[in-house]
Amino acid sequence: MERNPPSASAEAERAAVGAALARLGWSEAAPPRSELLPLLHAVQEEHGWLSRGCLHELADRMALPFPDVWGVASFYAMLRLEPPPAVRVQVCDDVTCRLRGACLDAMSARHGAPSRFQGHAYPHEDGSAAAWEAVPCLGQCEHAPVAVVEDRVIRDATIEKIEAAMNGRVPPETASAIPDPVPGEVRRVMRKGPSALARAEEMGSAALLDLVEKSGLLGRGGAAFPAAVKWRAVAGAPGEKWAICNADESEPGTFKDRIVMEEYPELIAEGLRIAMLAVGAKNGLVYVRGEYEEAARRLAATGVRVFRGAGAYICGEETALFNSVEGRRGEPRNKPPFPTEHGVFGRPTVINNVETLSNLPLLVLEGADAFRAHGTERSAGTKLFAVSGHVERPGVYEVPFGTRLGDLLNMAGGVWQGRRLQAVLCGGVAGTFLGPGALDTPLAFEARNVGSGAIVVLDETASLPEILARIARFFRDESCGQCVPCRVGTQRQLELVERIGSADVDILRDLAAVMTDASICGLGQTAAVAIMSALPLLDGARGDPRASDFDGRAG
Amino acid sequence: MEIFVDGAAIAADEGQTILQALRASGRDAPVLCYHDNLTPVSVCRACVVEVEGSRALVPSCSRKVAPGMKIHTDSERVRRSRRMVFELLASSVDTSTAPELQGYMAEYGADPSRYGDAVARVAEPLRDDNDLYVRDYGKCILCYKCVEACGPDAQFTFALTAAGRGFSARIDTGADTALLDSRCVFCGNCVAVCPTGALMPSLEHRLRAAGRWAPERQHVTGTICPYCGVGCSLELHVQDNRIFKVTSPSDSSVTGGHLCVKGRFGFSYVEGPGEPPPA
Ligand code: SF4
Ligand code: SF4
Ligand code: SF4
Ligand code: FES
Ligand code: FES
Numbered sequence: 001m002e003r004n005p006p007s008a009s010a011e012a013e014r015a016a017v018g019a020a021l022a023r024l025g026w027s028e029a030a031p032p033r034s035e036l037l038p039l040l041h042a043v044q045e046e047h048g049w050l051s052r053g054c055l056h057e058l059a060d061r062m063a064l065p066f067p068d069v070w071g072v073a074s075f076y077a078m079l080r081l082e083p084p085p086a087v088r089v090q091v092c093d094d095v096t097c098r099l100r101g102a103c104l105d106a107m108s109a110r111h112g113a114p115s116r117f118q119g120h121a122y123p124h125e126d127g128s129a130a131a132w133e134a135v136p137c138l139g140q141c142e143h144a145p146v147a148v149v150e151d152r153v154i155r156d157a158t159i160e161k162i163e164a165a166m167n168g169r170v171p172p173e174t175a176s177a178i179p180d181p182v183p184g185e186v187r188r189v190m191r192k193g194p195s196a197l198a199r200a201e202e203m204g205s206a207a208l209l210d211l212v213e214k215s216g217l218l219g220r221g222g223a224a225f226p227a228a229v230k231w232r233a234v235a236g237a238p239g240e241k242w243a244i245c246n247a248d249e250s251e252p253g254t255f256k257d258r259i260v261m262e263e264y265p266e267l268i269a270e271g272l273r274i275a276m277l278a279v280g281a282k283n284g285l286v287y288v289r290g291e292y293e294e295a296a297r298r299l300a301a302t303g304v305r306v307f308r309g310a311g312a313y314i315c316g317e318e319t320a321l322f323n324s325v326e327g328r329r330g331e332p333r334n335k336p337p338f339p340t341e342h343g344v345f346g347r348p349t350v351i352n353n354v355e356t357l358s359n360l361p362l363l364v365l366e367g368a369d370a371f372r373a374h375g376t377e378r379s380a381g382t383k384l385f386a387v388s389g390h391v392e393r394p395g396v397y398e399v400p401f402g403t404r405l406g407d408l409l410n411m412a413g414g415v416w417q418g419r420r421l422q423a424v425l426c427g428g429v430a431g432t433f434l435g436p437g438a439l440d441t442p443l444a445f446e447a448r449n450v451g452s453g454a455i456v457v458l459d460e461t462a463s464l465p466e467i468l469a470r471i472a473r474f475f476r477d478e479s480c481g482q483c484v485p486c487r488v489g490t491q492r493q494l495e496l497v498e499r500i501g502s503a504d505v506d507i508l509r510d511l512a513a514v515m516t517d518a519s520i521c522g523l524g525q526t527a528a529v530a531i532m533s534a535l536p537l538l539d540g541a542r543g544d545p546r547a548s549d550f551d552g553r554a555g
Numbered sequence: 556m557e558i559f560v561d562g563a564a565i566a567a568d569e570g571q572t573i574l575q576a577l578r579a580s581g582r583d584a585p586v587l588c589y590h591d592n593l594t595p596v597s598v599c600r601a602c603v604v605e606v607e608g609s610r611a612l613v614p615s616c617s618r619k620v621a622p623g624m625k626i627h628t629d630s631e632r633v634r635r636s637r638r639m640v641f642e643l644l645a646s647s648v649d650t651s652t653a654p655e656l657q658g659y660m661a662e663y664g665a666d667p668s669r670y671g672d673a674v675a676r677v678a679e680p681l682r683d684d685n686d687l688y689v690r691d692y693g694k695c696i697l698c699y700k701c702v703e704a705c706g707p708d709a710q711f712t713f714a715l716t717a718a719g720r721g722f723s724a725r726i727d728t729g730a731d732t733a734l735l736d737s738r739c740v741f742c743g744n745c746v747a748v749c750p751t752g753a754l755m756p757s758l759e760h761r762l763r764a765a766g767r768w769a770p771e772r773q774h775v776t777g778t779i780c781p782y783c784g785v786g787c788s789l790e791l792h793v794q795d796n797r798i799f800k801v802t803s804p805s806d807s808s809v810t811g812g813h814l815c816v817k818g819r820f821g822f823s824y825v826e827g828p829g830e831p832p833p834a
Contacts, residue, residue, distance in 0.1 A: 052730050055729075055730070065713035065714070065729075065738060066729045066730075066732075066738070067713060067714060067715055067716035067718075067727065067728055067729035067737075067738065068713060068716055069729070070716060070718055070727065070729035070730055071716030071717055071718050071727070071729075074718040074719050074720075074727075075718075075719070075720050081730075118721075118723050312720070314720075329717065329720075331717075334597045334614065334617055476721060476722060477721060478721070479720065479721040479722070480720050480721065480724075481697070481717070481719070481720045481721045481722065481723070481724030482598045482697075482717075482724075483598045483599070483600055484598070484599050484600055484601075484640050484643055484644060484696070484697075485600055485636070485639065485640065485643070487697070487721060487722055487724065488643035488644065488646065488647050488722065489639075489643060490721070490722070491647070491674075491675055491721075491722040492643065492646065492670055492674065495670070495673070495674050495675070507669060507670070510635065510639055511639070513632070513635055513636065513639070514600075514635065514636045514639035514640065514643070516611070517603070517611055517612045517632055517635075517636050518600040518603045518611070518612050518636040518639075518640065519600070519611075520597070520598070520600075525611060
């Protein structure tokens with residue numbers, strides 16, 4: 001039943017694994033399990049893909065059981081368990097790229113159906129590699145539609161550009177600079193300033209903890225948890241501690257952390273350093289989304305320790321991230337225990353998002369009052385929003401909390417081509433759809449509309465059912481598969497959304513209830529929120545009173 | 556300490572899980588991934604209860620009690636989530652040899668048929684690649700019990716893993732290696748803990764496949780394993796005077812339900828003349 005017979009090129013596989021081990025400094029000793037993901041990346045770079053032979057060899061060299069290595073390798077979309085085609089072509093088919101005219105049909109017509117990661121490698125019916133892959137959001141949505149040919153990101157992708165690149169004929173693209181601020185923007189985080197490190201070192205742990213508490217800084221990753229509460233818990237814990245920057249930004253429509261990493265990497269390195277000082281952590285690292293190669297390079301250049309993900313949205317969940325760092329499958333853990341007590345390697349761990357940590361240098365330099373001078377009473381400071389979709393100027397905009405949604409859209413040039421607004425997906429795919437009547441809503445944590453900071457605009461021509469189906473598929477594809485409500489619930493939700501009629505609303509509500517109430521982690525708990533919020537906007541379900549009273553909780 | 560379950564005060568001990576406290580007071584919760592001798596993974600979510608002050612439902616099999624905790628085991632939210640868990644499982648896998656799950660479905664009124672026929676199911680061929688046990692992952696609910704029993708909770712062989720992710724996640728020997736070529740040492744401890752019949756002794760599988768499965772002609776005989784000095788307690792499962800399965804009581808202080816290949820599968824020598832085992 002062995003799917004692949006033992007490789008004929010065992011020697012080449014051994015050599016590739018040996019080279020990968022040597023490159024990471026493990027020529028002699030057996031590496032610890034936490035080296036598994038970096039080594040899988042390295043072996044893939046050496047060999048092109050992760051053959052059975054490579055994985056057996058790596059398992060032997062690491063003294064790990066082969067099934068364990070297989071379990072990890074098969075979890076991540078970037079790790080290839082099948083040989084790739086001669087030229088690797090990935091076309092983003094996610095929400096924003098669809099809205100901006102991703103050339104999916106043209107690609108299919110000319111190059112056949114795409115392959116797609118389905119939670120277990122990329123299956124090809126005849127065993128051969130498809131010519132191209134449809135992939136989830138690449139975090140480059142301000143340039144949508146986006147494709148990647150080999151390692152080259154193609155912005156504003158057209159079929160002509162993609163085909164030219166497939167034939168090796170594309171001039172190198174120049175990195176686009178951050179545009180100047182537009183009126184209404186308040187750039188406090190996104191700027192190059194003096195270093196705050198010396199000042200932070202002078203202040204020391206107690207003063208830093210007080211400062212963060214006084215500032216009211218809330219986590220920017222989506223959960224809006226007070227940073228000071230986490231920090232104090234870890235600072236008060238005994239023994240060795242960790243501080244981690246969560247840079248696994250992978251939610252469709254979200255690209256603000258990528259911009260900060262690429263343009264202001266030193267802010268993150270300083271922010272992490274300040275967090276380590278405050279909580280007394282000797283160890284720190286930045287977990288960067290695997291697809292963000294440029295961001296990882298620029299961060300590494302600051303001297304901070306960078307750990308690369310490998311294509312799994314779920315690893316942005318903090319406990320899944322810990323497992324990933326430890327060389328395990330990126331499955332979230334049941335909580336409690338919480339990270340502040342039992343985090344990475346079982347140690348007390350403070351974990352903050354890129355944007356949260358990027359606020360620290362300015363907070364240290366200017367103090368809590370200056371920080372609180374922007375924003376609202378309960379959401380202090382400024383916020384980065386990634387605005388994309390049907391607007392004139394997609395991009396990242398930094399505004400004070402409390403800014404009206406309509407004002408933010410105006411900063412992005414308003415709905416493009418003079419069209420009318422249909423809906424705004426506010427806060428990412430785990431956020432909510434708002435209709436045109438909601439433009440006066442202030443954006444703030446207390447309004448529960450900030451989420452991941454993604455704002456995706458749909459004009460009157462957009463197909464809402466198509467977008468909902470894509471969102472449903474995202475959750476199905478990215479579920480870790482551990483718990484029943486999410487593993488099966490996201491699959492059933494996708495099937496229902498693809499055919500939605502009002503008869504299905506009762507089942508959708510039951511699915512939403514079990515996913516929200518009984519899933520292990522935030523992925524399953526939020527997988528129904530955007531979809532349920534859109535039902536009142538859908539023609540098929542419009543007028544169905546059951547569709548409009550869902551608030552994300554079980555009734 | 557005192558906790559409150561559906562309005563009634565009950566006594567509980569520090570360090571107990573909610574499930575343990577429920578059971579100690581004569582109550583219970585449905586469980587699929589929980590097993591007394593395995594570390595709780597809390598993935599099936601069948602056992603969820605409502606704890607006041609907690610936003611989401613909590614798994615009673617692993618959540619520890621706290622003084623004054625107010626727990627609801629029969630609220631509409633709890634019943635709905637449990638019903639959906641059973642319904643979702645039954646809509647995706649073959650439950651024909653999973654009696655506990657069938658019982659829960661009836662108790663909670665799960666109706667997997669309402670998703671229609673056109674839904675994706677776990678489609679896996681029967682893996683019948685050795686003489687001792689078969690693997691039918693089309694019945695697997697991914698409770699992780701086999702992985703735990705093969706790994707650090709009993710056997711320390713590490714022949715099994717979860718692979719892939721999401722709806723495509725499967726239990727795997729690693730690259731779908733045939734059992735005889737894998738790390739498996741055929742202790743059968745995974746078979747013993749599997750709640751669905753996804754893992755099944757080959758003899759039982761053959762009886763069922765041949766239409767000769769007859770529970771009314773079966774009995775269980777307790778004995779001690781004759782092979783070594785450990786002296787594991789055995790239960791011989793017999794139909795028509797032929798052994799088709801050997802287990803050990805999970806509350807046995809000697810085995811905790813776990814055996815080695817000899818005790819589990821090495822019984823053919825006791826079989827006297829008679830009808831040969833079904834081929
Ligand atoms: S909710 Fe989904 S992603 Fe989270 S643990 Fe469960 S299956 Fe995994
Ligand atoms: S029979 Fe024993 S060794 Fe083999 S997979 Fe099952 S538990 Fe592991
Ligand atoms: S094979 Fe059985 S024990 Fe293993 S995960 Fe599936 S249902 Fe559970
Ligand atoms: S890059 Fe395509 S949706 Fe984000
Ligand atoms: S029995 Fe508690 S989650 Fe499975």
